[in-house]
Amino acid sequence: MTGLPLRSRWRDSAISSISWKIISLLVTVAVTFLGLLFITFMISRLIPVDPVLAAVGDRASKSTYDKMYLEMGLDKPLWQQFLLYVQSILSGNLGNSFLSKRPVVEDLRRAFPATLELATVSIIIGTVLGIPLGILSAVKSGKLVDQVVRVVGLIGYSVPIFWLGLVGLLVFYARLGWVEGPGRIDISYEYSVSPSTGLLLLDSAMQGQWDAFRNVFSHIILPASLLGYYSLAYISRMTRSFMLTELGQEYITTARVKGVPEWRIIWVHALRNAAVPLVTVVALSYASLLEGSVLTETVFSWPGLGQYLTNSLQVADMNAVLGGTLLIGAIFVCLNLLSDLLYNLLDPRVRRRVALR
Amino acid sequence: MTALLTVDDLRVSFPTRNGPTEVVRGVSFQLGRERLGIVGESGSGKSQTGRAILGLTPPPGKATAKRLEFDGIDLRDASVATWRSLRGIRISLIMQDPKFSLNPVMTIGRQLIEAARRTSGRAEAKDRAVAMLEAVQIRDPRRVFDAYPHELSGGMGQRAMIAMMLITEPDLLIADEPTSALDVTVQIEVLRILDRLVTERGMGLIFISHDLRLVSSFCDRVLVMYAGRMVEEVKASELAQAKHPYTQGLFKCLPTIEGDVRPLPTLQRDADWAR
Numbered sequence: 001m002t003g004l005p006l007r008s009r010w011r012d013s014a015i016s017s018i019s020w021k022i023i024s025l026l027v028t029v030a031v032t033f034l035g036l037l038f039i040t041f042m043i044s045r046l047i048p049v050d051p052v053l054a055a056v057g058d059r060a061s062k063s064t065y066d067k068m069y070l071e072m073g074l075d076k077p078l079w080q081q082f083l084l085y086v087q088s089i090l091s092g093n094l095g096n097s098f099l100s101k102r103p104v105v106e107d108l109r110r111a112f113p114a115t116l117e118l119a120t121v122s123i124i125i126g127t128v129l130g131i132p133l134g135i136l137s138a139v140k141s142g143k144l145v146d147q148v149v150r151v152v153g154l155i156g157y158s159v160p161i162f163w164l165g166l167v168g169l170l171v172f173y174a175r176l177g178w179v180e181g182p183g184r185i186d187i188s189y190e191y192s193v194s195p196s197t198g199l200l201l202l203d204s205a206m207q208g209q210w211d212a213f214r215n216v217f218s219h220i221i222l223p224a225s226l227l228g229y230y231s232l233a234y235i236s237r238m239t240r241s242f243m244l245t246e247l248g249q250e251y252i253t254t255a256r257v258k259g260v261p262e263w264r265i266i267w268v269h270a271l272r273n274a275a276v277p278l279v280t281v282v283a284l285s286y287a288s289l290l291e292g293s294v295l296t297e298t299v300f301s302w303p304g305l306g307q308y309l310t311n312s313l314q315v316a317d318m319n320a321v322l323g324g325t326l327l328i329g330a331i332f333v334c335l336n337l338l339s340d341l342l343y344n345l346l347d348p349r350v351r352r353r354v355a356l357r
Numbered sequence: 358m359t360a361l362l363t364v365d366d367l368r369v370s371f372p373t374r375n376g377p378t379e380v381v382r383g384v385s386f387q388l389g390r391e392r393l394g395i396v397g398e399s400g401s402g403k404s405q406t407g408r409a410i411l412g413l414t415p416p417p418g419k420a421t422a423k424r425l426e427f428d429g430i431d432l433r434d435a436s437v438a439t440w441r442s443l444r445g446i447r448i449s450l451i452m453q454d455p456k457f458s459l460n461p462v463m464t465i466g467r468q469l470i471e472a473a474r475r476t477s478g479r480a481e482a483k484d485r486a487v488a489m490l491e492a493v494q495i496r497d498p499r500r501v502f503d504a505y506p507h508e509l510s511g512g513m514g515q516r517a518m519i520a521m522m523l524i525t526e527p528d529l530l531i532a533d534e535p536t537s538a539l540d541v542t543v544q545i546e547v548l549r550i551l552d553r554l555v556t557e558r559g560m561g562l563i564f565i566s567h568d569l570r571l572v573s574s575f576c577d578r579v580l581v582m583y584a585g586r587m588v589e590e591v592k593a594s595e596l597a598q599a600k601h602p603y604t605q606g607l608f609k610c611l612p613t614i615e616g617d618v619r620p621l622p623t624l625q626r627d628a629d630w631a632r
Contacts, residue, residue, distance in 0.1 A: 250457035256413055258472045258521070259445030262437075272462045348462060348505040 025340055029333055034086075036329040040322045041085050045078070049316050054098060089326070095319035099312060104323035107308060112327065113198025114184060115297075115304035118227065119289035121201075121220055125228030126235050127282055133232070134239025139266055141244060149236060156233030164226050165299035172222055180218040182301040189215050223300045227293060231285040238281045242274035249273075276347045283339040290331050361529055361561045362388040362410065365424035369405045369585075372417050381405050381420075382585040388529070392555070392562040394572030394593065396607070397582035403565045406582070407531045410563075411450055412440055428528065445475050449522040450531045451551075454538035455514025459506035465490075465517045466502035473524045489520040493550050512543035516550065523554055529561040537566070548575065569596075569607050581607070583630050603630055 044051070052068045060068075069075065073084050088095075094104035137149040173181045180186065185193070185200055189212040193204045201220065204213040246252070247270050255265045292306025301307075305324060312320035344350055369381035381402040386393065397403045409420035412432060425432045427448065430439065452458040460468060469486035477485060490498035493516040506514055515535065522530065535551065536544040552575065555562050566572050572579055573593045581589040581604045589601040599605055606624045 250452055250454070251460040253408075253413060253450075254452060254458045254518075254521075255460070255471075257411060257444055257450045259441050259443075259475055260471060261441070269460055269463075273460070276462075346462070349507050 021344060022341070025337055029337055032333050033330065036326065036333070037086055037089060038082070040325055040329075041082050043325075044085075044318055044322055045081075047318070049318055051318065054316065054318065094323035094326070097312065097317055097320040099315055099317045099320065104319050107320060108305075108323055108327055109198065111292075111303060111305050111308040114302060115290060115292045115306065117184075117199045117201060118220060118224055118296075118302060118304060119286060121224035122227035122289050123231060123282065123286045125224060126231030126285060129228070130232035130235030131239050131278070134236035135243055135266060135271065137236065137240040138243035138247060141240075146240075149240075153233040153237050156229045157237075160295075161226060161230060161293065162295040162299050164229075165223065165296055168222050168226055169299070179222045180215065182299075184219055184302065185212065185216050186219075223296050223302060227289055227296055231289065234285055235278075235281060239274065239278060242277055243270055246270040246273045272346070276343060279339045279342045279346065283335045287332050287335045290335075291328050360387045360389060360426075361428055363424055363426045364388075364406075364410070365422060367406060367409055367420065367422040367425065369402065369409050369414055369418055369420045371419075377419075380418075380585050381409065384580075384582070384587050386580055386587070386590065388561050388563065390528075390559050390561045391578070392564060392576040394576035394579040395563060395565045395582060396567065396569050396572050396579060398567060400584075401582040402585040403567075403582050404533050407450065407533050407563060407565050410531060411444060411448060413450075445472055445527075446525050447527050448529045448531070449525070449527045450533060451515075451518055451522050451535045453534040455506065455509070455511060455518050456538070458518060459514060461506055463505075464502070465504055465506065465509070469502070469517070469521050469524060472521045476525045485524060486520075489524045490517065492523075492554065493517070493520045494546075495520075510543075511539050512547060515539060515543075515547050519547070519551055519554070523558070526558055527560060529563070530555065531563045531565070533565045534567070535564075536571075537568075570611055586630070588630055601630075602627065 052065055052072060052074065055072070056064050056068050073081055076084070092105060094108070096102065097104050097107050100107055133149050133153075137146045140146045169181065172178045189204075189209075193200060193207060193209055193212050196203055196206070200216040201213065204210075204216055243266075247266075249270075252265060252269060255269050260269070290305075292304045292309065294306035294310050296302065297304045297307040298310075305327070309321060309324045311317075312324065364387070365385045367381055367384040368379055370377040370379045372378075380400075384402070384406050395403045395406060405414065405418075408414055409422075410425070410427075410432070412420075412435060414420040422433060427443065430443070432439075432443075435443070459465070466483070466486060469489065470482045473482035473485045473489075487498045487502055490501055495501050495513065495516055501509065501513065501517060506517075509517065515538070519535070532551065536547055539547060548571070562576075564572060564576055569579075573596045576593050579591055579593050579596060580587055581591070581599075581601065583603050589599055589604045591599050591604065596604070596608060599608060602625070606622075609622045610624060612618075
């Protein structure tokens with residue numbers, strides 16, 4: 001009789017510990033984000049670019065300059081300036097870009113989905129292939145398959161991606177014609193898909209434009225495969241090492257003694273344990289892809305975040321650079337949050353630790 | 358008594374930089390439905406003997422034997438299918454520390470069911486798992502069933518381990534230092550449970566330990582190992598009359614409650630024993 005109430009109480013405490021954890025994570029996120037804002041603010045004050053001059057141009061009269069100086073609040077003490085900065089960012093204003101003459105927010109809304117789409121397809125390729133390859137490599141450790149996987153990974157690690165990109169374009173686009181060339185979509189399709197999410201694969205599919213979808217897919221698959229290959233190299237390597245550690249544990253021997261079939265030992269017993277650190281590895285790979293890979297985006301003229309940031313940096317378009325930096329920072333914070341939550345789901349030991357605190 | 362297990366000239370070797378090193382060197386014994394204790398110090402090869410019987414010598418190690426038979430089945434080159442029909446169903450192994458031998462991300466219940474499913478259906482497996490937890494004297498079996506290994510104490514974990522290994526009622530149980538990781542007070546309880554279950558089910562037991570006194574009180578026969586060799590096989594009741602100087606030495610080192618032994622005896626070793 002005592003069993004059941006106890007059991008439900010355990011369940012309750014597991015749930016409340018998770019909600020408690022979410023609250024504590026949100027506080028962490030807020031503090032981290034404030035720190036991020038502080039850093040970007042300090043960068044904007046410390047770099048030797050006169051924000052007023054950048055805004056009004058060097059032909060402006062002294063009076064225009066002074067007016068702008070007051071308008072930007074540069075006469076106020078630094079802490080007040082910071083508060084103003086935080087206030088404007090919280091209201092969604094990142095200032096205007098001098099290069100595009102548009103609000104930075106609007107620019108980012110245009111550039112980020114391109115990067116997000118590319119990064120997401122890439123990380124799917126990298127994970128779906130990388131984890132099984134890593135497992136295979138660990139299970140056949142020391143055998144030929146393992147050596148091949150490791151060499152393939154090493155190549156992915158060490159060959160410069162712009163070179164792979166150029167060779168890929170030469171072979172698969174110019175010679176074989178299997179895929180489309182640079183850009184996200186052909187001009188002929190560009191205006192038939194109305195942008196709602198900015199993710200062209202999603203937009204075209206939702207609008208039932210399957211020709212456009214095929215075209216977008218054909219554009220994205222080559223750069224995504226290359227970036228995916230790059231993260232595959234990292235993910236398969238880490239999977240291999242995590243799996244080797246888990247397969248050497250005593251509980252694996254226990255499972256063997258129980259007569260558990262080998263596939264189940266690998267895919268259920270060992271992988272469930274290896275998945276815990278793997279979450280971090282995949283999240284970090286994804287985050288680094290979301291930063292926008294400048295080289296790949298340049299080679300494939302992909303109008304993403306990496307390209308936007310590089311172009312802005314070259315002309316000291318500080319609002320754009322800081323806006324982009326803030327966005328990347330926010331992505332990192334969010335992915336960290338997400339992997340923390342996944343950790344919680346995957347590892348019962350983490351759950352308990354929170355409850356005991 | 359028909360032999361359940363026959364081991365003849367078992368050798369386990371591991372490759373090293375200076376060629377293969379034998380850690381078990383010619384162990385032979387027969388086992389019926391009785392209790393055999395294997396004693397020896399760390400590195401004497403007692404654990405590797407136990408694992409070799411289950412075909413679980415960790416690679417790149419190799420186990421060879423002139424004969425290795427379980428109930429008439431030759432285990433030396435047993436196929437995957439043969440092992441599957443033996444491991445967990447007819448032979449099982451209890452390991453030293455439940456902290457490492459239970460899967461940390463699976464509940465005790467799932468791990469028990471996984472074992473029970475070898476011989477019973479899905480619905481029955483759960484009932485058997487709970488019943489088995491009761492049989493190892495866990496007071497609140499349903500709670501333990503839903504718990505993760507890290508939520509249990511060492512003693513509880515080891516009971517769960519025993520439950521998991523006995524759930525299919527195997528013919529032979531190998532217990533590899535089943536109580537070494539536990540507190541002394543818990544040790545006795547766990548041993549009592551193990552003792553009762555083994556007796557009730559009439560299974561053969563190989564009890565591997567470094568604790569000579571424990572083994573001699575728990576087993577019918579004792580096999581003493583030194584440096585991978587079997588130096589002596591003796592009835593537990595006749596341990597005091599052991600002939601081999603190593604066994605005598607071990608026996609003399611046991612502390613006694615009455616009287617004082619001064620100077621404390623130490624173990625004399627002879628390089629010849631390892632030959």
